[in-house]
Structures are given as structure tokens and as C-alpha cells.
Amino acid sequence: MKNIWSKSAPYLLIAPALLLMLLIIAYPIANSIRMSFLKYILFKPKDVEFIGFANYINALKDPVFRQALVNTVLWIAGGVFFQFFFGLILALLLNRRFKGRGFIRSIILIPWVTPGVLIGLMWKWMYDGNYGVINDILVRLHIIQNFIPWLAKSQTSLLAVIITIIWQGVPFFAIMLLAGLQAIPEELYEAGKVDGATGWQAFWHITLPMLKPTILVSTLLRIIWVANSVDVIYIMTGGGPGYSSLTLSVYTYMKAQKAMDFGYASTLAIYLTLMLSAIAFFYIRNLNLKEVR
Amino acid sequence: MRKYFKALCLTVSIFLVLVLLAGCGNSGNSGNSSEPAKQEGNKEEVVNLKHWVWLDNPNDPTFAQLVKEFNDTHPNIHVDVEVIGWNDFHTKLLSSVTGGSGPDTSSFKLTWQPEFIGQDALLPLDDFLKDWAGKNDVVDNLWDVMKYSDGKHYVMPWELQVLYMYYRPSMFKAAGINEVPKTWDEFLKAAQKLTKDTDGDGKIDQYGFGMRGARGGHEPWASFVLASVPGNTFFDDKGNCTLTTPEAVKANQFFIDLYRKYKVVPPTAPADGFNEIIANFKAGKTAMVVHHIKSSNGMIEQFGDDVDAFPVPAGPQGRWTSLGDTENVIYKSTKHPKEAFTFISWLSEKEQLLRWDKATGNVPVLKSLQEEEYFKNNRFMRASFESMPFAHVYPINENMGEWIESLWPAVTQQALEGKITSEEMMEKLAEGMTKK
Numbered sequence: 114m115k116n117i118w119s120k121s122a123p124y125l126l127i128a129p130a131l132l133l134m135l136l137i138i139a140y141p142i143a144n145s146i147r148m149s150f151l152k153y154i155l156f157k158p159k160d161v162e163f164i165g166f167a168n169y170i171n172a173l174k175d176p177v178f179r180q181a182l183v184n185t186v187l188w189i190a191g192g193v194f195f196q197f198f199f200g201l202i203l204a205l206l207l208n209r210r211f212k213g214r215g216f217i218r219s220i221i222l223i224p225w226v227t228p229g230v231l232i233g234l235m236w237k238w239m240y241d242g243n244y245g246v247i248n249d250i251l252v253r254l255h256i257i258q259n260f261i262p263w264l265a266k267s268q269t270s271l272l273a274v275i276i277t278i279i280w281q282g283v284p285f286f287a288i289m290l291l292a293g294l295q296a297i298p299e300e301l302y303e304a305g306k307v308d309g310a311t312g313w314q315a316f317w318h319i320t321l322p323m324l325k326p327t328i329l330v331s332t333l334l335r336i337i338w339v340a341n342s343v344d345v346i347y348i349m350t351g352g353g354p355g356y357s358s359l360t361l362s363v364y365t366y367m368k369a370q371k372a373m374d375f376g377y378a379s380t381l382a383i384y385l386t387l388m389l390s391a392i393a394f395f396y397i398r399n400l401n402l403k404e405v406r
Numbered sequence: 407m408r409k410y411f412k413a414l415c416l417t418v419s420i421f422l423v424l425v426l427l428a429g430c431g432n433s434g435n436s437g438n439s440s441e442p443a444k445q446e447g448n449k450e451e452v453v454n455l456k457h458w459v460w461l462d463n464p465n466d467p468t469f470a471q472l473v474k475e476f477n478d479t480h481p482n483i484h485v486d487v488e489v490i491g492w493n494d495f496h497t498k499l500l501s502s503v504t505g506g507s508g509p510d511t512s513s514f515k516l517t518w519q520p521e522f523i524g525q526d527a528l529l530p531l532d533d534f535l536k537d538w539a540g541k542n543d544v545v546d547n548l549w550d551v552m553k554y555s556d557g558k559h560y561v562m563p564w565e566l567q568v569l570y571m572y573y574r575p576s577m578f579k580a581a582g583i584n585e586v587p588k589t590w591d592e593f594l595k596a597a598q599k600l601t602k603d604t605d606g607d608g609k610i611d612q613y614g615f616g617m618r619g620a621r622g623g624h625e626p627w628a629s630f631v632l633a634s635v636p637g638n639t640f641f642d643d644k645g646n647c648t649l650t651t652p653e654a655v656k657a658n659q660f661f662i663d664l665y666r667k668y669k670v671v672p673p674t675a676p677a678d679g680f681n682e683i684i685a686n687f688k689a690g691k692t693a694m695v696v697h698h699i700k701s702s703n704g705m706i707e708q709f710g711d712d713v714d715a716f717p718v719p720a721g722p723q724g725r726w727t728s729l730g731d732t733e734n735v736i737y738k739s740t741k742h743p744k745e746a747f748t749f750i751s752w753l754s755e756k757e758q759l760l761r762w763d764k765a766t767g768n769v770p771v772l773k774s775l776q777e778e779e780y781f782k783n784n785r786f787m788r789a790s791f792e793s794m795p796f797a798h799v800y801p802i803n804e805n806m807g808e809w810i811e812s813l814w815p816a817v818t819q820q821a822l823e824g825k826i827t828s829e830e831m832m833e834k835l836a837e838g839m840t841k842k
Contacts, residue, residue, distance in 0.1 A: 270677075354819030
């Protein structure tokens, strides 16, 4: 009797949580997989039918999907790399002792706590081709002659939204990496000094390896978030001009919310999920977490 | 002791699971069972109606006051209003009606009809309209515009806006233009004169026209194109889409050239949506812009007398302008269609409508109201009335949601950037409009 109890207790204890998880995570995922095999347009409930892989094949033939895929890769690669790069610099700066450090540490969080919609609206006006402050500054510095409609040209629109997402994500990396930096024991640097390591060598051989687990986890998280983010692009450009700043997640949103085509939207979402899973898989596998520890 | 603790935890967790399960089951039941019970109890007395509405100005108490008055004067009906933001309205309405938990009545847009009628969710109003006193007072042609393709009427007219051209008389004067343009050719000439460098620094800082290349720009755009199409319609008598005809392609080229060749619109035009075109006009960046009467209060606030309006110019085949609309509808799921009609027809009666249109600045849908001094003396109302004879709505079919929201902006922006030709743009638009 006692045996059964102690064996089943853990399962019973996690049952409520598990049930909730199943309800709010597993069911929607299963349902979107199911919908991706259906012709499912919300306002045609009578025409719902099983069409196998037709949605998946149609997506591959869809030129908009292909452009969105390329844009998504650029969006993730450009966005996350520079967020990390500037975040690391900021973290290293904030790890030094100076007056007012506490204050600065809290205000650099502002971009991260600002809602995406607000960021989109803010940057949209900053980039504006008629009154935008960015144009104004660049003209005053004589870097450009005339105002550039950044968001109205396909050459610049994707770059413009990537810069915005970089601005948003830098504080996240700064705070995560700062926490990592502070966990590095001082003795390592002292030992390095005794052995005659220069500042650069100390950074390369002590700081970076010790930070590796933090870097891995935070970039992986950020890749997933950036890939899934809709608000900034949707507000700033709506994916345009043309399809020049359309990412997979924005395309999915439009197909689901504007065209009400849930079947096709689910397919797009699953392509994105597959892509992210592949990234996560190789990431964790190739950069072995345990080895670092 | 430890054993007891374990047992306690176990009991608690089992209890929680049960509560969770019961909770799910219960809410489903109570939703279904209590409602009829309530209605049975009050069968003879009060009928409850749920009405969904979006408000352009959520701070304006007029709608709530009207409903309160209705409830006071109709003791047997009680209307509960739920105000839902415009951005979510369509999605929320569609998903809840599809899921069977929609309201009894709601505000509505003509273009949504296929989605709702396709699933048999709207109640035809013809039987009720026969006996409605205000029927013949409704503006000419409106019943035709609102007739669905099956010949029935599903909507009760309520709000109207007509797109026309706003302009700045002082800028026209400074550019030596004495008359407002009547045709698109005159419009181009005026726009060219109005596009200039006003402060002498060698840079253009005033443009003739505020083009809307982002979402929502399809409405002013159609005024350019359909003015060249015989009959001014998207589909000809045989049901073929007219957008790919040579006349339409040529008129579309004219529209594109305003940006690419003549450069009489701001360089930001492909990305400009509602906020931008209005801001540019108010900032004096543009001299003309297409919008409807609901912008007029803001414009008067900004410019006083230095803003006026004229109907959109004509092309070789006449004029076309876009009619903005909001109606009220009844859902088939309602248990009280008669009372529901009493409510939505009451909203469109003369007295209520006068108050509503005064508060919101809408164009009255009743002829008798257009004769009121209040509307006659307003120059923007006048431009709206003048535009009524050629005001139409976009074709109504299930492709149009996506067409308006994403296809039109995307292909227009591509054409404005020179990535596709006018012809390719029109082919894509026609295909998007007619696909099965």
C-alpha cells in the first residue's frame, strides 16, 4: 500500500499543473497541426475539408512565403547578433565600478519594458520621411542631403525595423550577461594577472568561456522571441512596402487575422516552428552545454 | 507524520483536479441552462438584447444616452451594450458568431456580408422593412447599394461617410489656381503648381496631393481608376473584372506617375496611411487630401476658414467615390427578432439620427435630415451631398478582406517602387478580387 502511494504521489501532485499545461499548450499545438492539413477558412465552416499536404506544397510555391522566409532569416540573424553584440559591450561597461551605476542599470531597461506596439509607433515617427528626427539629425550632420523615407523604400525598410528590434533587445542581453559576469570569481582574473595575461587575453580566455552558458541560453531565447515577434513590424511597415519587410510571423498573422485562412496560417506557423526547432537543435548539440560547465 | 503530510497533499491535489474538472463542466452548463430559465421567468415582461458596437470616439456618451433612453421608453426591452474596439471588432464578431456566442444585434460593415451570410448568420430584414415608417425617407439609391447579391436586405442603414477632396484655399491662391479641379487632368496641373519649395532652400517642402499608399488607400485609389472605366464599376455587365481593361491600366499608370514621374506627392507616399496623410495635410506639407467628413472638425480646428472641400475630380467616364458605411444587423441566433428590429430601426429614426449625426459628424442617411439647416450650412456636408450621386461601395465578396488588408497595399507599393508595371499590378488585383 505504502509503495503504491509513494509511487503515485508525484504524478498526482503534478496532475493539476499537467492538466492545465495540456489544456493551454498541448491542445492548441495539436489543433494547429490538425488545421494545417485542412482547408479551413473561418467564415466558410461548411467547406472545411481534409486536404493532406496541399497547404504545405502551396506554401513552397507561394512567392510571398519565399520572400518572407528570406526576410525572417535576415531579421533573426541581424537582429539577434547585434542585440548580443551591443548587449555584451553594455554589460562589460556596467560591470565596472563607477558613480551612478545603479541608476544607469535601471534606466537602460526602458527599451525592454516598453510594449512592442509603443516601440513601433515611436520609431515609425522617428523614421518618418517628412518630420522624422532621424532624418533631421542626419541632414544637420550633412550625412544625407534630403530626407529619406526609410519605411517607404524597400531597400531600407527591413534594415529600419531590424535596427528597432536591436534597440529593444540590447537591454535584455545586457542584464543577462551582466548577471553572468558577476558570477565569474575574481580569483580567476587574479590568477590570470599573475600569469601575465593582458586585458584582451583575460576577456578571451576567462570572461567569454565563463559566460558561454549564459550566452547560449539568452541568444536561444531571443532568437525564438524575435522570430515570433509581430507587433513592431506590423505597426511600422505592415510588412511593406510590397513584401520587403514581411517576416513569417507577420505573414502568419495576416493570413489568420485578415484573410481568416486558418488552415494556411497554421501551415505557415508550423514551418516557422520547424525552422526554430532546427536552430535550437543544432545550437544545443553543437555547442555542448555540459562541456562548458 | 510524513505519511500524513503526503496523504494530505494527495487529498488536496485530487480535490484541485476535481474542482478544475467540475469548473469546466459547470461553466458550460450554467451558460446554457440559466439563460432560458431567466427568460422563461420574465417571458411576458422584459426581453434582453445584447448589442455590440464600436465607437469612433469612445469618450462620447451619446450612444450610451440613446440606449438608456430606448430602455426607458421601451419597458419590455432591455438592451445591453458592449463597446468593442474597432481593431478587434471584426475578428471578435466573426469568431464569436461562428462559435455561436455572438450578440443579438451589432453594428456592421457592408463588406462583411459574405462572411456572415455565407454561414447563414444574418437575419433578412425585408419582412420588417416593409412596415418601417422611415423606409422611403432613406437617401436615394442607398437601398440598392445595400441589397445583397441574393436580392435581400440584411442591414439597416445608420451611418454614412463619403470621400471627397479637402484642399487649402490659401495654397491654391498662392499658386495662382482660381478654380478647384474638375477633372483628373486639371487635378494634375493644380498639383504640379502646388508642389514647390516655399522657403527657398532648394528643397521641395510642399506637395500637391497626399497620396495614401498603405492600408486603406484603396478607396481614394479607385476614384482615379474607375473614373476611366465605362459604367464606373469594378465588374462589367458580363461579370468580367474591369481592372485589367486598357482604360483602367492607363488610369492606374496616371496614379503611379503622380509618385514616380510627376512627383507631386510626398516621397513617403508608399508607406503613408491614415495618420500620415492627415498629419501631412495639417502640417501644410500637402495641399489636397482625400478623406471624409469625420476629419472635418480637426481640420477646422487647425485651419479655421482656410480649408474647404470639393468632390473628387472626373475622368473621361465620369466620377466614382467611395461610400463609407456603418449599418446595424440582427443575427439569426437571436430569440427576439421583433424586439431586435424595434431597437435597430429606432436608432435610424429621424430624432435619434439627428442627435447621433450631430455628435459624430456623420452624413445623415435620411433625406429629411439633409434638409436641416444644421447640415445645409456645413461646407463639408455640402461636399458630401454633392458626392452622393456617384458614391458607391467596393464589391462585396469573401476575397475582399484580404484584398483590402494586404493585397492592395503590397502590390501598390511594388508598383510605386517600379518593381511591377501598372498592368501587372492590375492583373494581381483582379485575380485577388475574383479568385474562387
